[in-house]
Amino acid sequence: MKLVLNWLYMVYLLEVNIYYSMYGHVEKLAEEIQKGAASVEGVEAKLWQVPETLSEDVLGKMGAGPKSDVPTITPNELAEADGILLGFPTRFGMMAAQFKAFLDATGGLWRSQQLAGKPAGIFYSTGSQGGGQETTPLTAITQLVHHGMIFVPIGYTFGAGMSEMEKVKGGSPYGAGTFAGDGSRQPSELELAQAFHQGKYFAGITKKLKGSA
Numbered sequence: 452m453k454l455v456l457n458w459l460y461m462v463y464l465l466e467v468n469i470y471y472s473m474y475g476h477v478e479k480l481a482e483e484i485q486k487g488a489a490s491v492e493g494v495e496a497k498l499w500q501v502p503e504t505l506s507e508d509v510l511g512k513m514g515a516g517p518k519s520d521v522p523t524i525t526p527n528e529l530a531e532a533d534g535i536l537l538g539f540p541t542r543f544g545m546m547a548a549q550f551k552a553f554l555d556a557t558g559g560l561w562r563s564q565q566l567a568g569k570p571a572g573i574f575y576s577t578g579s580q581g582g583g584q585e586t587t588p589l590t591a592i593t594q595l596v597h598h599g600m601i602f603v604p605i606g607y608t609f610g611a612g613m614s615e616m617e618k619v620k621g622g623s624p625y626g627a628g629t630f631a632g633d634g635s636r637q638p639s640e641l642e643l644a645q646a647f648h649q650g651k652y653f654a655g656i657t658k659k660l661k662g663s664a
Contacts, residue, residue, distance in 0.1 A: 465531065468650070469499045469524055470538035471550045475516055476576040476631045477538045479638045480646040484536055484574060484627065487650025494654045499524035501553035526557045530565040534657035535600070536650070537591065538574040540631070544583035545590045546575075554594050567599030570660055572653045574627040574646060580619075588625035603656050609648050612641055620645075 468485050472478035481498055488496035498521045529535060539550040560566050573588040595602050606624050607613045613624070620641050621628035627646040629638040638646070 465495050465497065465533055467497055467499060467524075467529065467532035467534070468536045468538070469501060469529075469553075470574075471501045471540070471547055471553075472538070472576075473516075473540060473547070476629050476638060477540055477574070478519060478521075479643065480574050480576070480627055480629060481536075481538050483638075483643045483646035484538070484650035484653075487647035487652075488536075488654040490647075490651050491654040491658060494658065496650065496654070499528070501550055504549045504552050524553075526553070526560060529557065530560060532569065533661050534570045534572075534603075534653060535566075536572045536574065536653060539587075539591075540576045541578075541583035541587040544586040546587060557598070561598055564599060569598075569600050570603045570653070570657045571595050571600040572603045572605075572626055572649060574622075574649060576629045576631050577621065578631050578633075580630065582630075584621055584628050585623050585625065588623070588628075601660070603653055605645075605649050605652055608652055609645050612645055612648075615641060 468481050468488070470477050470481040485496045485498050488494055500518070500521045500523055502523050503518070537550070539546045542548060573591050575587045577583045577587065592602055604625050605627070618639065618641060619630060620639065621630045622642060622645045627642065627649045629642045630636060
């Protein structure tokens with residue numbers, strides 16, 4: 452039996468890790484999440500990015516970096532996944548418009564309820580501590596609810612790292628996160644460790660759900 456996240460009596464999971472990243476911060480989290488998910492036996496973790504909606508001219512004026520060679524996903528490919536992790540930067544406390552545009556194109560999947568019952572998680576990047584580390588994932592949950600998906604937060608399973616007070620650290624019980632600042636700050640070792648943990652934790656939960664189906 453094949454699982455897609457994108458056993459005979461071995462469950463093969465495909466965990467799909469979909470993200471939008473303008474300056475590379477969310478992409479770095481996605482890469483660590485993929486490593487964490489792939490560390491779970493029987494799980495295949497794939498990286499995808501959503502289509503860009505801005506022109507090259509506008510992106511250039513915004514100082515955006517070049518896109519990686521990670522393939523671009525189409526809405527219908529979501530249906531092949533056993534579990535889905537969504538990553539995006541915040542724009543005024545909510546997910547970036549590029550990612551919202553992708554989700555707006557999943558109406559066909561909603562009508563046929565092809566995503567209903569699939570586990571989903573969220574990770575994100577904000578510019579500052581007050582820039583939406585909790586409001587961004589909180590407002591994104593509505594997208595999962597309308598598809599009937601099962602939101603899988605990390606809670607406080609990351610242990611002492613969740614209570615770090617001496618170092619700047621993004622993330623919350625909703626999922627892994629990072630602070631980009633003016634764009635020059637990159638995800639810290641602790642933030643990357645939390646992302647790895649989320650991937651591994653989410654893959655384990657997805658495997659359990661698939662195995663009990």
